[in-house]
Amino acid sequence: MKSWILALLLLFPALAGADCQIRGTGDLGVIIERASGSLQVVDTSHHEAIFHVAGLGDLSHASVVYSRDERYAYVFGRDGGLTKVDLLCGRIVKRILQGGNSIGGAISQNGRLVAVSNYEPGGVKVFSTDDLSLVADIPATPFKDKHSKTVGLVDAPGERFVFSLYDTGEIWLLEMKDPAHPKVTKFTGIGRLPYDGLITPDGRYYIAGLFGEDGLALLDLWQPEKGVRRILDHYGKGEQKLPVYKMPHLEGWAIAGNRAFFPAVGRHEVLVMDMESWKLVGRIPVHGQPVFVMARPDGRQLWVNFAFPNNDKVQVIDSENLKIIKTLDTGKGTLHMEFTPRGEEVWISVRDRDQVQVYDTDNQTLKATLPAKKPSGIFFTNRAHRTGL
Secondary structure, three states: OOHHHHHHHHHOHHHHOOOOOOOOOOOEEEEEEOOOOEEEEEEOOOOEEEEEEOOOOOOOOOEEEEOOOOOEEEEEOOOOEEEEEEOOOOEEEEEEEOOOEEEEEEEOOOOOEEEEEEEEOOOEEEEEOOOOOEEEEEOOOOEOOEOOOEEEEEEEOOOEEEEEEOOOOEEEEEEOOOOOOOEEEEEOOOOOOEEEEEEOOOOOEEEEEEOOOOOEEEEEOOOHHHOEEEEOOOOOOOOOOOOOOOOOOHHHOEEEOOEEEEEOOOOOEEEEEEOOOOEEEEEEEOOOOEEEEEEOOOOOEEEEEEOOOOOOEEEEEEOOOOOEEEEEEOOOOEEEEEEOOOOOEEEEEEHHHOEEEEEEOOOOEEEEEEEOOOEEEEEEHHHHHOOOO
């Protein structure tokens, strides 16, 4: 931008758009307000909201991805809504209803495509990030007249997306190098009721959790021709599952060193897996059924929150000795956690207190609180540069 144009914008902000800010976006993020269908755009350096954006529909199970320049947030709503939000202007750029019931999405490696996974009518739709025009429609119909919910949608290197079919036990690999001619590779028989999926930070392994049986399904994206293998098969053999009030989120799993930490379905445990052998090497008893097991960016700590009725606390685990460092009484309805990019803070949404709590991760003390209407998901812009988020 020429210097005289920048000077005009600084003197007359209206030229850049009413109430738009001229600033970097690296320390911004959004907080979802699930009950009111709104979000806050927040400044993480100053612990404050800078915009409030309403009119985003049903956000009872919302998630967010970012454009590669970190200016735009793409919000996936439970009502099938896909909304593009301008963080610097605090307003909706465009909103479409692309399905009847959606639960998440992903943005492509080059930032040009945004994909949405749907419960109803099933399948995955891919849109242009520029204007939200439809690029591809991939119905999840593995059998005649059989539609499946799609879950665990993530981006992968090579302009690919990976997702699981809940009803039919499959993983599909969608290549979008040529958007006009999508290529789908299908892996069947992976196990019963895959409920969520994740991809390792290096983009190599896609792992689907199974709700219908104990175990995980692993696909090596470097060698997809080898098919899907089962790992941690029957990890709960001989044990009785507890009622599951909220499904664990595998996207929030943790990696520290050569070990992975993830929530056990229907158990008050965090499971520890060796990532070289893909075998179970430990179990950590915790306060309740884990929902998110998240590693501080340096991998030194694990922060865990829990499903109802134990959703009033967060526990911090030392990733080296697997001991609980601290149990925080955050309050009922503790739903989501997000670390600042380098991990000095973690932001925690507490729905029933209508607030977001900010903790110092070094000493686990409360630094600040922000008011929010029934907050749930918290998403910071550094996600724009991380595979699978």
